[in-house]
Amino acid sequence: MRLDSIVAECREWFLDPGFAKLRALREGTPGVRMIGLFPVYTPEEVVLAAGLLPVHVYGGGTMVEIDHADSRLQSFVCSISRTTFELGLTGRLDVLDGMIFPSICDVSRNLSGLWRRNFPDRIAEFIHFPENLGSAHAVPYLRHELKRLEQVLSHVSGRAPSDEDYRSAFDLLNRHRRAVDEVYALRGEAPWNVPLAEAYAVLRAGGMMPREQHLRLLKDALAEWCSRQNRPQDRVRVILEGSFCEQPSLELLQTIEEAGCYVLNDDLLLGQRWFTAPLPLSGDPLEVLARHVLARCVPSAVHHPGPEGRGAALVEKARAVRADGVLFCMAKFCEPALYDYALLKRSVDAAGIPHLAFEFEEKMGTFESVRTQLETFVESILLFS
Numbered sequence: 001m002r003l004d005s006i007v008a009e010c011r012e013w014f015l016d017p018g019f020a021k022l023r024a025l026r027e028g029t030p031g032v033r034m035i036g037l038f039p040v041y042t043p044e045e046v047v048l049a050a051g052l053l054p055v056h057v058y059g060g061g062t063m064v065e066i067d068h069a070d071s072r073l074q075s076f077v078c079s080i081s082r083t084t085f086e087l088g089l090t091g092r093l094d095v096l097d098g099m100i101f102p103s104i105c106d107v108s109r110n111l112s113g114l115w116r117r118n119f120p121d122r123i124a125e126f127i128h129f130p131e132n133l134g135s136a137h138a139v140p141y142l143r144h145e146l147k148r149l150e151q152v153l154s155h156v157s158g159r160a161p162s163d164e165d166y167r168s169a170f171d172l173l174n175r176h177r178r179a180v181d182e183v184y185a186l187r188g189e190a191p192w193n194v195p196l197a198e199a200y201a202v203l204r205a206g207g208m209m210p211r212e213q214h215l216r217l218l219k220d221a222l223a224e225w226c227s228r229q230n231r232p233q234d235r236v237r238v239i240l241e242g243s244f245c246e247q248p249s250l251e252l253l254q255t256i257e258e259a260g261c262y263v264l265n266d267d268l269l270l271g272q273r274w275f276t277a278p279l280p281l282s283g284d285p286l287e288v289l290a291r292h293v294l295a296r297c298v299p300s301a302v303h304h305p306g307p308e309g310r311g312a313a314l315v316e317k318a319r320a321v322r323a324d325g326v327l328f329c330m331a332k333f334c335e336p337a338l339y340d341y342a343l344l345k346r347s348v349d350a351a352g353i354p355h356l357a358f359e360f361e362e363k364m365g366t367f368e369s370v371r372t373q374l375e376t377f378v379e380s381i382l383l384f385s
């Protein structure tokens, strides 16, 4: 398939608050069941092995008006929680058989409780990840938590996953993550051939459509990006940090590039790139997964071994792609991102890496203020380089 058709197809999957693509899939595939996963990472390996389609849910973006959610949620919480709840309250997420929320923050925890209370006929699970990653109890505890999830999901699909089901799921997601990593490697080398908003659209759909189908599209897209010969422009090289959960709009991503930046790496859609190594295909699957979640995750605001490791990882990430600067692009009211910024700022300052911080929310309609800040940042780097 040609790249413009792939991008158009992918945009249809996630730029539709009615989820017509998911509904068509459900109607056209007898017996298919779907489970919504709230970011950042929810163990989709277990969902897939149980015979269910994992659907990453990132709220309603600019596409839904908040008419009902504000009566049950405070107005001073992040947009993704409010628009996700609005999608649920307006029946748009009825296509899903349930939702799973990970223990990333208090908002996610509260949303899982609200979900359970408001949608009692569907599953609403909250998965607790260990806080103390080095504890001797962390692996058995997390394995037990994954087993509990497996039992709930088996009830929905009507079958308990075998070890072979887990191996197939691990293998498929390993191949998918490898292809996603290839996109990032390509962007790190020649970002002028892989525009951020275009790559983002293709990757975002990968959290919704059946993974084999997306893998085929991704390989076609990679072939086209590899063969492109665009001319590099005079822009600064940056990495984007802070958008690991709520997602900036495509318009904001375009604004960042138009203001003179090449984004070489980021933490967008982080759940798709959660592991730093492929999942092993031998051993007890749930123990393997538990160990991997604890020891092989990308450092982020919601999962890291300690404040020092987090800052060092960001500096290393910036240096790996020879970035001129770091853009902290954080969702408004997102406590994990804002607390993280206070720590990370110290590390990038100490490493002498220029940085700029700004906040966004889903409903943001004009980008002139951010554009001006970005252009000033770009000019200051070009001036002193």
Ligand code: SF4
Residues within 6 Å of the ligand: 078, 080, 081, 104, 105, 106, 107, 108, 245, 246, 331, 333, 334, 335, 336, 337
């Ligand atoms: S955007 Fe931040 S505060 Fe909101 S659910 Fe995600 S991690 Fe929690």
